[in-house]
Amino acid sequence: MLDDEVLRVIHEHHEHCDGTGYxxxxxxxxxxxxxRVVCITNHFDGLCNPRDPRAGLSPHEALKQMFALHRSRFDDVMLKAFIRCMGVYPPGSLVQLEDDRYGLVLGMHPSQPLKPTLILYDxxxxxxxxxxxxxxxxxxxxIASALRPAQVPPEALDYLNPRQRITYYIDPRTRG
Incomplete structure (x- = not known):
């Protein structure tokens, strides 16, 4: 038997704070x-990993879109906390450095959001x-820019392989 709060999340995770959900x-x-928390994470995941992988946004673009275009759908405090936890370049973001090399963001530093840890293509x-x-x-x-998978050369994308390398976790020491 599932806990009442779990059942509530199952029923409500597609509801939006502005009343447009279902x-x-x-x-x-x-x-x-x-x-409300699961609604944010579910929407983020849907933007990054849609049924058609070619339509997927980079994690950076997904956060930007959620904040700029869909902000009214989400709890404002929770959305801002989610963005702070994920960082400017969330884990899984494909990036191009100023020296033109490609990388995959593995983790971020709350004190230095523009300076994540990444794996480099070579x-x-x-x-x-x-x-x-x-x-x-x-x-x-x-970092010069965040990229969509389609913007990365196939050999670099195969090397970096974002779908097999990324696991998200929240460090309790980085509370916002």
């Missing part, structure tokens, strides 16, 4: 707190031995 078009006050290094770089400790390196 199945009951509930308003923010009527949606459970955990349901055709001369076997992917099992790929270089992991902490941009916080490499002041000469910087």
């Amino acid at each position: 199945p009951r078009q509930l308003s923010e006050a009527a949606i459970g707190r955990l349901s 055709s001369q290094v076997p992917k099992e031995e790929a270089l992991i770089v902490d941009l916080e400790r490499e002041p000469r390196l910087a």
Whole structure:
């Protein structure tokens, strides 16, 4: 038997705070707190991993879209906390550095959101031995832009393989 709060999340995780969700078009006050959290994470995952992978957004683009275009759908405090936890370049983001190299974001630093840890593509290094770089400790390196998978050369995308490398977790020490 499932806990009542779990059942509530199952029923409400597609409800939006502005009343545009489904199945009951509930308003923010009527949606459970955990349901509002799951709504945010479910929407984020849907933008990054749609049924048609070619339509997927980068994690960076998904957060940007959620904040800019769909903000009214979500609990404002929770959305801001989610964005703070995920960082400017969330884990799984494909990026291009200012020196034109490609990388995959593995983790972020709350104190340095523009300086995540990433794995770099290097055709001369076997992917099992790929270089992991902490941009916080490499002041000469910087991210030029976040990219969609379609913007990354196939050999670099295969090497970085974002879908097999990423696991999200929340560090309780980074509370916002």
